[in-house]
Each structure stands twice: as C-alpha cells, then as structure tokens.
Amino acid sequence: MHPDPHIHTRSRAHAAIVMRVATLALLALLVATSEAKPVDPKSADRPVLTTTIVYLGKDYDEPPPLSLVDKQVKDKGIQGARIALGEDNRTGRLIGQDYKLLEAIVPKDGDVVAKARELLAAGHGLFVADLETPDLLAVSDLPEARNAIFFDVRTSDDRLRQEQCRANVFHIGPSWAMRADALAQYLAWKKWRRWFLVVGKTPADQDFAAAIRRAASRFGAKIIGETVYEFDAGSRRTDTGHQQIQTQMPMLTQGVGEHDVVIVADVADVFGEYMLFRTALPRPVAGTHGLVAVVWHRSFEEYAGTQMQNRFEKKTGRVMTERDYTAWLAVRIIGEAVVRTHENAAANVRAYILSDKFEVAGFKGQGLNFRKWDLQLRQPILIAGPRALVSISPQAGFLHPKYLTDTLGFDEPETKCQLDNKTSTKGED
CATH class of the missing domain: 3.40.50.2300 (Response regulator)
Known part of the structure; x- marks a missing residue:
C-alpha cells in the first residue's frame, strides 16, 4: 500500500499545533514567573x-x-x-x-x-x-x-x-451635565418625557437641578412641576420617623399634573432615599436616588x-x-x-x-x-438602580459626528471654557 499523503499533512499540522501550544505555555510561565518574582529595576541596564x-x-x-x-x-x-x-x-x-x-x-x-x-x-x-x-x-x-x-x-x-x-x-x-444627560437619554428612550422635579436646599442640589432642566430641554422632556424639600431633617441614624416620612412624601408630591417620573436633586442625601415607594402617585424615582447616573x-x-x-x-x-x-x-x-x-x-x-x-x-x-x-x-455613564445595572449611556440613537460620549454634557460649540495653554487662567463668560 502506498502511504496516504494526507496522513503526513495531518501529522505536520498536529506537530505545529503542539509546538504553538508549548510556546504559549512557556510564555505564560515566563509571565507568571515575572509577576511572582519581580525584576529588580536596580539591576537593569537602563536607569530607573x-x-x-x-x-x-x-x-x-x-x-x-x-x-x-x-x-x-x-x-x-x-x-x-x-x-x-x-x-x-x-x-x-x-x-x-x-x-x-x-x-x-x-x-x-x-x-x-x-x-x-x-x-x-x-x-x-x-x-x-x-x-x-x-x-x-x-x-x-x-x-x-x-x-x-x-x-x-x-x-x-x-x-x-x-x-x-x-x-x-x-x-x-x-459633570452634573453629563450625569443629567445620561439619565435624560435613558428616560427619552423609555418615552418617560413628563418629569416632576423635587430639589433640596444645598448649592449642589441647585446645580444638579439646573443640569436636569438643561437636559429636559435638550432631549425633549417637559418638567411639569417643581418643588423644594423644605422639611428639616432629624437625626440621620437615631430617628426612625417612618410615620412622619410616610405623611410628608405624599404631601410633597401631590397636586401635580400627570407625570411619568419623579426626578430628585438631593446631592446632600437628606431626603432622596425616602422618596421611593412614598410618592402620591405610583411613579419611579430617578436623579440622585432611585435610578441614578454614575461613573461606577x-x-x-x-x-x-x-x-x-x-x-x-x-x-x-x-x-x-x-x-x-x-x-x-x-x-x-x-x-x-x-x-x-x-x-x-x-x-x-x-x-x-x-x-x-x-x-x-x-x-x-x-x-x-x-x-x-x-x-x-x-x-x-452607568444607569443603575439600587441593586442592579439598568443601562449605559450614551443610548442607542443619540449620534455625534466624532464621539458618541460627547452627547453627554457640554459639547465644544456650547462650552464657555477658555483655556490658555500657557497658564491656569480663569475663563470668562
């Protein structure tokens, strides 16, 4: 019988595979060894x-x-x-x-x-x-x-x-604008376009609320009502107060027109956690609490x-x-x-x-x-609930000629920043 040439071809292919696997194993061993026993930079030829x-x-x-x-x-x-x-x-x-x-x-x-x-x-x-x-x-x-x-x-x-x-x-x-835009894109994707905004009293609360208003106008949403949380918070850890909170939150969110979502601006974490499941109408809560836009x-x-x-x-x-x-x-x-x-x-x-x-x-x-x-x-930007990732923005369909992430926050044509690359000077309006 004449030897089958295909057998030799398969043998050579098999040998090549074995050699490749052995090479990869050796490389992996070298990497593992270098991590287990770090090279002393002082012994290298080049200065550290x-x-x-x-x-x-x-x-x-x-x-x-x-x-x-x-x-x-x-x-x-x-x-x-x-x-x-x-x-x-x-x-x-x-x-x-x-x-x-x-x-x-x-x-x-x-x-x-x-x-x-x-x-x-x-x-x-x-x-x-x-x-x-x-x-x-x-x-x-x-x-x-x-x-x-x-x-x-x-x-x-x-x-x-x-x-x-x-x-x-x-x-x-x-920035606040990036966070607000990331959240607004997801709400627009869900077609939740009618927002009720509840704002705290700190400067940071006001800053985030301003970003929310800007995001609403950018992505086709409407803020149908807005209120400020005026109640004075008690001790954060010793007052249970659930009966009082159970009364406050419906009062705070009632008498508003039909809305899809309650947006909370409570950067200081004074009341936002108490909004969930206590609003006058059964609505999702988003913003600084509930559904949040975060970097991690x-x-x-x-x-x-x-x-x-x-x-x-x-x-x-x-x-x-x-x-x-x-x-x-x-x-x-x-x-x-x-x-x-x-x-x-x-x-x-x-x-x-x-x-x-x-x-x-x-x-x-x-x-x-x-x-x-x-x-x-x-x-x-991650869009997350208390215990699970919900989505990631930018959302599909929001386009940009260069970077999709530039749909979040202030794009170059909108910026008020005037950088002088030679010095750290202040920008002007």
Missing part, C-alpha cells in the same frame, strides 16, 4: 525612572448614609489610588519604571493651600486632587502650580468645566468589571465607590502616559494625554480620552 504621584486631599466632614445598609466609608478615593499604583508598578518593573504614591491628606481644619505650596516647592507636579471646588481652585491658581497637573477626582461642578475651567485641572468624574456602581459587572470589583473588595474589605474609581483611573492615566512616553514631567504627561494617541482602559468597553476644550474625560 521613578514617578511620584501626590494624592492631595482633605478630611472634609461627610454625613453618614441615611440607610444602615450603606456603611460609612472614610477612605474613599485613596484606596482606589493605592490599587492603581500596584497596577502601574506591575507594568513599570518590566521596563525599568517605579511608581510611588505620596499621600498628603490634611485635617479638616488644615491649610490645603499651604500643603500644596510645600509639595510644589519640593518639585512635585503630578497630583490626584481629592478636593472640593473652593480648595481645588485655590490650589490650582497658585503661581507655582502653573506647570503642574491636578486630576480632579471629586467634583461634578459644571463651573469647573465651564467659566471656571483651568488649564492645569483635568476632570476624571462626570457596586453592581457593575460588564467588560471585566466583576474582576475589578472582586480585586478591590479583596484588598480593602468593602465595595468600590465612585471616588475610588475616579482616583484609580487618575493614577492609571498617569501610569499609561509615563509607560508610553518614558517621560514623567508634568508637561510631557499633559502633552501626551491631550494627543490623539492617548486612551486608557476603564472597564467601560472602550478606550477613554480627554476633551481638549474643557479637559473633561470622555466616558460612558
């Missing part, structure tokens, strides 16, 4: 590039959550930065780079401006800024901060992206979000908050820029993250980058 990232924050008073279901967390943000630092170093050690996190959190009665001056004088230029608006502006406006970069991981203030923008402040979290949520599990959630919880013993996520993302952005450019001066980092080459992975199914006109990070 050490990048110090400053986490600048303040111990602000933060009220406990209304519900005992949510425990009070006093280390939001910094935990996300610490985990991101480990990820930066896992990559960095392979190419002769080292990352350090300098934690500079001043007490609530401390002087954050004086601390910033001290750090800037020491030559630091890369800051993760966990600061409220007045402190962030005061620090970024320091003459010596002109060439530094501050990654804002705390605020949603539209003014910081508009008339009060700064050339040395990059915004990681979404404990229930998010898509695009490897589950792995991120599990890794964070394993290291910290708690769930990942929005500020943990934005701080994590800020440190990863710095690491991405330094790894790609092999430069860690603030000017070089700034140039790269504003270039067309830059994008960073954020477990959102797409690379994230910055808007050049207001230094806001583009990213999808």
Whole structure:
C-alpha cells in the first residue's frame, strides 16, 4: 500500500499545533514567573525612572448614609489610588519604571493651600486632587502650580468645566451635565418625557437641578412641576420617623399634573432615599436616588468589571465607590502616559494625554480620552438602580459626528471654557 499523503499533512499540522501550544505555555510561565518574582529595576541596564504621584486631599466632614445598609466609608478615593499604583508598578518593573504614591491628606481644619505650596516647592507636579471646588481652585491658581497637573477626582461642578475651567485641572468624574444627560437619554428612550422635579436646599442640589432642566430641554422632556424639600431633617441614624416620612412624601408630591417620573436633586442625601415607594402617585424615582447616573456602581459587572470589583473588595474589605474609581483611573492615566512616553514631567504627561494617541482602559468597553476644550474625560455613564445595572449611556440613537460620549454634557460649540495653554487662567463668560 502506498502511504496516504494526507496522513503526513495531518501529522505536520498536529506537530505545529503542539509546538504553538508549548510556546504559549512557556510564555505564560515566563509571565507568571515575572509577576511572582519581580525584576529588580536596580539591576537593569537602563536607569530607573521613578514617578511620584501626590494624592492631595482633605478630611472634609461627610454625613453618614441615611440607610444602615450603606456603611460609612472614610477612605474613599485613596484606596482606589493605592490599587492603581500596584497596577502601574506591575507594568513599570518590566521596563525599568517605579511608581510611588505620596499621600498628603490634611485635617479638616488644615491649610490645603499651604500643603500644596510645600509639595510644589519640593518639585512635585503630578497630583490626584481629592478636593472640593473652593480648595481645588485655590490650589490650582497658585503661581507655582502653573506647570503642574491636578486630576480632579471629586467634583461634578459644571463651573469647573465651564467659566471656571483651568488649564492645569483635568476632570476624571462626570459633570452634573453629563450625569443629567445620561439619565435624560435613558428616560427619552423609555418615552418617560413628563418629569416632576423635587430639589433640596444645598448649592449642589441647585446645580444638579439646573443640569436636569438643561437636559429636559435638550432631549425633549417637559418638567411639569417643581418643588423644594423644605422639611428639616432629624437625626440621620437615631430617628426612625417612618410615620412622619410616610405623611410628608405624599404631601410633597401631590397636586401635580400627570407625570411619568419623579426626578430628585438631593446631592446632600437628606431626603432622596425616602422618596421611593412614598410618592402620591405610583411613579419611579430617578436623579440622585432611585435610578441614578454614575461613573461606577457596586453592581457593575460588564467588560471585566466583576474582576475589578472582586480585586478591590479583596484588598480593602468593602465595595468600590465612585471616588475610588475616579482616583484609580487618575493614577492609571498617569501610569499609561509615563509607560508610553518614558517621560514623567508634568508637561510631557499633559502633552501626551491631550494627543490623539492617548486612551486608557476603564472597564467601560472602550478606550477613554480627554476633551481638549474643557479637559473633561470622555466616558460612558452607568444607569443603575439600587441593586442592579439598568443601562449605559450614551443610548442607542443619540449620534455625534466624532464621539458618541460627547452627547453627554457640554459639547465644544456650547462650552464657555477658555483655556490658555500657557497658564491656569480663569475663563470668562
């Protein structure tokens, strides 16, 4: 019998497959070994590039959550930065780079401006800024901060992206306008176009309410009624008060025309939790409570979000908050820029993250980058209920000539931000 040539062909193919599998196994073993036994950068031929990232924050008073279901967390943000630092170093050690996190959190009665001056004088230029608006502006406006970069991981203030923008402040979290537009797109998709707006008394409540009004006009909704929550809240943790609340909320929401949804603007978390299931008409609640537009949520599990959630919880013993996520993302952005450019001066980092080459992975199914006109990070926004992800905006059908994420918030033709790339000057109306 003559040998079948097909047998030899199959044998060669089988051998090739075996060789490929063996090669991949060897590569996997090498990677695992490099992670288990990190390369000492001091032994490398090239000099070590050490990048110090400053986490600048303040111990602000933060009220406990209304519900005992949510425990009070006093280390939001910094935990996300610490985990991101480990990820930066896992990559960095392979190419002769080292990352350090300098934690500079001043007490609530401390002087954050004086601390910033001290750090800037020491030559630091890369800051993760966990600061409220007045402190962030005061620090970024320091003459010596002109060439530094501050990654804002705390605020949603539209003014910081508009008339009060700064050339040395990059915004990681979404603005109020982005959150409101993300929610409005989903409500428009559901054809829930008649809104009843309930607003708290704090300045932040007013800011979010203004963003909601703008979103309604942009996406074809109508605010058929609006009221302010005037009741004085009692003790957040010792008063049960469910009978009183059960009476207040129907009174607050009655006498309004036919509406599809109640929109709550309660950034301070004074009353919003009490709106659910207590409105005069049986309507869904959205806004700051109920159905919310957030950059991260404990229930998010898509695009490897589950792995991120599990890794964070394993290291910290708690769930990942929005500020943990934005701080994590800020440190990863710095690491991405330094790894790609092999430069860690603030000017070089700034140039790269504003270039067309830059994008960073954020477990959102797409690379994230910055808007050049207001230094806001583009990213999808999660639409979530208390215990589950509901949707992700931008919604299907809302189009844009360049980036679909630019349908959220202030687009370039709408911006009031006037950036001077040479200095951190104030914009003008």
